[in-house]
Amino acid sequence: MDNTKALPLVELTEQFAKLPGIGKKSAERLAYHVMGMTDSEVKAFCDALNKAHNNVHCCRVCQNLTENELCPICADNLRDHNTICVVETPKDITAFERTREYKGVYHVLHGLISPIDNVTPDKLKIKELLARIGDDTNEVIMATNPTVEGEATAMYISKLLKPLGVRVTRLAFGLPVGGTLEYADEITLFKALENRNEI
Amino acid sequence: MDNTKALPLVELTEQFAKLPGIGKKSAERLAYHVMGMTDSEVKAFCDALNKAHNNVHCCRVCQNLTENELCPICADNLRDHNTICVVETPKDITAFERTREYKGVYHVLHGLISPIDNVTPDKLKIKELLARIGDDTNEVIMATNPTVEGEATAMYISKLLKPLGVRVTRLAFGLPVGGTLEYADEITLFKALENRNEI
Numbered sequence: 001m002d003n004t005k006a007l008p009l010v011e012l013t014e015q016f017a018k019l020p021g022i023g024k025k026s027a028e029r030l031a032y033h034v035m036g037m038t039d040s041e042v043k044a045f046c047d048a049l050n051k052a053h054n055n056v057h058c059c060r061v062c063q064n065l066t067e068n069e070l071c072p073i074c075a076d077n078l079r080d081h082n083t084i085c086v087v088e089t090p091k092d093i094t095a096f097e098r099t100r101e102y103k104g105v106y107h108v109l110h111g112l113i114s115p116i117d118n119v120t121p122d123k124l125k126i127k128e129l130l131a132r133i134g135d136d137t138n139e140v141i142m143a144t145n146p147t148v149e150g151e152a153t154a155m156y157i158s159k160l161l162k163p164l165g166v167r168v169t170r171l172a173f174g175l176p177v178g179g180t181l182e183y184a185d186e187i188t189l190f191k192a193l194e195n196r197n198e199i
Numbered sequence: 200m201d202n203t204k205a206l207p208l209v210e211l212t213e214q215f216a217k218l219p220g221i222g223k224k225s226a227e228r229l230a231y232h233v234m235g236m237t238d239s240e241v242k243a244f245c246d247a248l249n250k251a252h253n254n255v256h257c258c259r260v261c262q263n264l265t266e267n268e269l270c271p272i273c274a275d276n277l278r279d280h281n282t283i284c285v286v287e288t289p290k291d292i293t294a295f296e297r298t299r300e301y302k303g304v305y306h307v308l309h310g311l312i313s314p315i316d317n318v319t320p321d322k323l324k325i326k327e328l329l330a331r332i333g334d335d336t337n338e339v340i341m342a343t344n345p346t347v348e349g350e351a352t353a354m355y356i357s358k359l360l361k362p363l364g365v366r367v368t369r370l371a372f373g374l375p376v377g378g379t380l381e382y383a384d385e386i387t388l389f390k391a392l393e394n395r396n397e398i
Contacts, residue, residue, distance in 0.1 A: 012251040046245045052211040
């Protein structure tokens with residue numbers, strides 16, 4: 001440890017360095033930045049940290065993060081509660097909401113099945129999803145990422161849902177809009193060809 | 200604002216985004232990371248923030264950041280208190296200490312003269328430096344960055360110190376060790392030629 005630096009500064013640097021994507025140099029710069037902040041700025045930052053950590057929890061129904069018992073989407077009666085879009089993280093909901101097209105509800109798994117990282121199906125919110133499926137459920141859209149883990153999770157859950165007689169769909173794979181054929185990888189191109197549509 | 204996200208999460212994201220070098224996407228990722236932290240981790244982070252902000256202040260003598268009245272370097276009797284190395288920021292002290300060669304003390308200006316950023320000499324710790332200069336002072340080393348502002352500040356301070364009869368020196372400019380001539384810019388190469396030494 002560097003004994004020319006004040007201990008609280010070293011500790012703060014270590015705390016910042018624990019955050020994802022923040023290296024030692026960035027952590028040091030952030031710690032020095034805090035030195036230049038006013039009392040009220042530091043208080044606002046701490047308050048925001050504590051408030052987010054203490055007041056935000058999973059929605060009782062869809063497991064999205066919320067301060068209330070139900071998230072705004074589950075509490076919205078104008079949405080189609082019989083179409084459930086299954087996503088990995090709450091961030092994915094933000095992405096879908098940006099399209100302004102999807103009017104159903106969501107279910108957040110909080111992870112993907114990944115035996116290598118010791119994430120087994122029981123660690124995800126899968127039983128909460130199964131508990132939501134009722135006679136009224138029209139469709140469950142598997143909207144996990146197009147990765148090995150995302151595919152495996154989508155397959156695993158669809159196998160659990162099929163016996164319940166519910167329609168299970170998967171997001172379409174194909175060329176990204178605005179992309180060029182030249183830069184498309186072979187699997188994407190193969191999927192785009194396979195899933196080609198009548199025009 | 201995105202009303203599908205819990206308000207405390209949005210607020211925390213905004214707080215993270217205020218930090219230097221943290222964009223909107225990184226801030227969001229950090230906010231979600233906090234959601235996954237344990238209570239004690241969040242407490243440790245907040246404590247570190249408050250402790251650093253409340254307990255760390257400028258050393259009475261050299262203006263380095265410290266929790267005590269004197270920083271460890273100024274409090275160290277084994278160091279040469281008559282050689283003062285003038286630097287821009289406390290981080291520069293860490294860089295010098297890594298060399299393990301310098302045995303003098305430091306003086307932190309907390310900035311460089313930069314009229315364009317509205318930093319005038321009175322906003323720097325220059326009068327504190329002048330107050331330290333005594334009959335015993337052997338040498339003041341101007342160790343500001345080799346930039347326009349660093350040079351201007353070094354020149355400004357040296358003009359104030361010269362009438363006091365103190366020896367003022369400037370860090371050597373030349374080729375960085377391990378660098379190649381090919382990639383040296385013309386000013387560095389000119390300085391390296393100008394300051395060439397007998398071998």
